[in-house]
Amino acid sequence: MATDNHKLDNPVWYSVSETHKNFGIDFGTIKFYHPDYCPFGGLIVAENTENHISEYAKLVNNFHIIGNKPTVPDNLKLDHELICLQMIIHERIEGENKDQIVKLGENHLDDLLGLVKIVYPEYFKKKTSSLGNYYGIYKNNQLVAVTGERMQMDEFTEVSAVITHPEHTGKGYAKQLVAHTVNAILKQSKTPFLHVAESNIGAIKLYEKLGFQTRAKISVWNIVQK
Numbered sequence: 001m002a003t004d005n006h007k008l009d010n011p012v013w014y015s016v017s018e019t020h021k022n023f024g025i026d027f028g029t030i031k032f033y034h035p036d037y038c039p040f041g042g043l044i045v046a047e048n049t050e051n052h053i054s055e056y057a058k059l060v061n062n063f064h065i066i067g068n069k070p071t072v073p074d075n076l077k078l079d080h081e082l083i084c085l086q087m088i089i090h091e092r093i094e095g096e097n098k099d100q101i102v103k104l105g106e107n108h109l110d111d112l113l114g115l116v117k118i119v120y121p122e123y124f125k126k127k128t129s130s131l132g133n134y135y136g137i138y139k140n141n142q143l144v145a146v147t148g149e150r151m152q153m154d155e156f157t158e159v160s161a162v163i164t165h166p167e168h169t170g171k172g173y174a175k176q177l178v179a180h181t182v183n184a185i186l187k188q189s190k191t192p193f194l195h196v197a198e199s200n201i202g203a204i205k206l207y208e209k210l211g212f213q214t215r216a217k218i219s220v221w222n223i224v225q226k
Contacts, residue, residue, distance in 0.1 A: 005215075007153055007155070007156065008086060008088070008156060008193060008215060008216070009067060009216065009218070010042050010043075010044065010066075010067045010068070011042065011066060011067070011086075011151050011153070011156070011158065011193075011218075012031065012032070012033065012040045012041055012042030012065075012066050012067070012151065013031050013042035013043065013044065013067070014042075014153045015033075015151040015152055015153050015158075016031045016032070016033060016042075017031065017153075018152075018153045018154045019152040019153055019154060020033070020131065020151070020152055023037045023038075023130075023131065025056065027049075027052035027055070027056075028052075029043060029044070029045070029047070029048050029049050029052060030042070030043040030049045030052045030053065030065075030070075031043075032056050032063075034059075035056075035059050035060035035063065035125065036125055036126060036127045037125060037127045037128055037130060037131055038123075038125060038128055038131065038150065038151075039060050039062065039063035039064060039123075039125065040063070040064050040065075040066055040151075041053075041056065041063065041064070041065045041066070041070075042065065042066055042067055042068075043065065043067070043068055043070060044068070045068070046068060046069065046070055046071045047071070049070060049071060050071055050072065050073040051073070053065075053070060053072055053073060053076065053223065054073045054075060054076065057075070057076055057223070057225065061224065061225050062122075062222070062223075062224050062225075063222075063223055064123075064220050064221060064222055064223065065220075065221040065223065066218060066219070066220050066221075067218060067219065069081075069219065069221060070221055070223070072223055075225070075226060076223055076224065076225060076226060077223070077224050077225070077226050078221060078222070078223060079222040079223065079224045080221075080222050081219050081220070081221055081222075082197060082219070082220040082222065083197070083198045083217055083218075083219060083220075084195040084196060084197055084198060084217070084218050084219070084220055085195070085196050085197075085198055085204060085214045085216075085217060085218075086193060086194075086195055086214070086215050086216045086217070086218045087193065087194050087195075087196065087204075087207050087208075087212040087213060087214050087215060088191060088192070088193045088212065088213060088215045089182055089191075089192050089193075089210070089211050089212045089213070090191060091186075091211055092182070092183050092186055093178075093179035093182050093183060093210050093211060095179060097176045097179075097180065098172065098176065099137045099172075099173065099176060100137070100138075101135050101136070101137060101176065101177065101180050102135065102136050102137070102138060103133060103134075103135055104129065104134040104135060104136050104146070104148075108134075108136065108143065109129065111136070111142075111143040112129060112134065112136070112143065112146060113126065114143070115143050115144075115146060115163055115165060116146075116161065116163060118165065118166070119163045119164075119165070119166070120161060120163050124161060128150065128161070129148060131149065131150050131151070131152065132148055132149025132150060132152060132157065133148060133149050133181075133184060134146055134147070134148030134149070134161070135147055135148065135177055135180055135181060135184075136177070137173050137176070137177065139168065142165075143165075144164065144165045144167075144168040144173060145163065145164040145165065145168065145173035145174060145177055146161055146162075146163050146177065147159065147160075147161060147162045147163070147174065147177035147178050147180070147181045148160055148161045148181065149181065149185065152190075155190055155191060156190060156191050156192075156193055157185045157188070157190045157191075157192055157193075158192075158193055158194060158195070159178060159181050159182060159185070159192050159193070159194040160194065160195075162174050162177070162178055162194075162203070174206065175206060175210065178206075178207070178210060179210060182210070193215070194207065194212065195218065195220075198217065
């Protein structure tokens with residue numbers, strides 16, 4: 001199990017340094033995921049990053065730095081800061097699934113992207129599902145809920161895209177999918193973690209009920225073109 005917890009303070013940096021190295025763009029002082037996969041960056045110190053941030057902005061109009069506050073060049077704007085809780089879990093989540101959980105593949109991609117577009121379009125890109133395993137629940141041939149894996153380091157995997165169609169909430173789908181994803185990650189001898197907006201009280205209560213504990217607060221800085 002995980003020993004280098006400090007890596008969670010800078011999850012993008014360490015993800016594209018380790019497990020997701022092939023999905024990253026490394027500028028030395030700042031590292032990004034390629035925007036086709038995930039429009040996220042991470043840095044150790046803010047100095048000498050403006051030019052690299054400007055270079056990345058040529059690839060994507062809207063992106064995020066997670067962790068330390070960046071210094072942005074004059075042609076870009078630091079639009080807003082989202083405060084998230086970073087939560088972590090070490091124990092398997094017990095309980096039986098009431099609904100069939102499907103491991104999503106290429107043949108499910110259109111369904112996945114269609115659901116994401118309704119609920120979660122800003123952070124999920126066409127190739128995001130290539131970063132890890134994604135699981136879903138179908139009802140009447142419609143994908144109604146998903147959860148998957150996004151950022152990954154040698155010892156940690158992020159639970160992400162906890163999405164339920166607005167017409168199908170309150171049925172326990174998210175609980176089952178998060179539990180399934182967590183247990184699959186633990187089976188790989190890795191530690192699951194997630195990020196949730198500090199204001200999302202309902203989701204935080206669900207995660208706490210499942211056994212997640214808040215490890216830290218972490219900032220997500222949104223950068224846009226002026």
